[in-house]
Amino acid sequence: MDTKTIEYLNLRRKKLRLALEQIRFRDKATQETKNTIKNRISAKLEEIDGMIKRLEEFGIDKMIVDAKADYQKRREKKDAAVRETNTG
Known part of the structure; x- marks a missing residue:
């Protein structure tokens, strides 16, 4: 397990x-803007939590x-x- 990576993700x-x-x-900020930003941050938090979990389970190579x-x-x-936007 790569502890430096986990430390970075926790930070x-x-x-x-x-x-x-x-x-x-x-x-x-308007309420709509606040909600948009909150949703983006929450999504990033979930992504980071998933990375930490995968790191702990499988190690850095699997991640x-x-x-x-995923990319x-x-x-x-x-x-x-x-493509759909350009054709339609």
């Missing part, structure tokens, strides 16, 4: 949670393979959406 999680708390008290596969799937989905 990243703390920073995202802090950002989430700060958003709750920000007056300038890299999974991350590459490829997202890229293909994005490319398909762009």
Whole structure:
């Protein structure tokens, strides 16, 4: 298990949670903007938690393979959406 990677991910999680708390008290943003930002941060937190879990279970090599596969799937989905937008 790569402890430096887990430490980094835990630090990243703390920073995202802090950002989430700060958003709750920000007056300038509209409620819709706040909700959008909260959703993005929550998604990142879930992603980081998943990375930590995979690291602990399988180790760094398995996580890299999974991350590459996830990226490829997202890229293909994005490319398909762009093609559909361009043709339709």
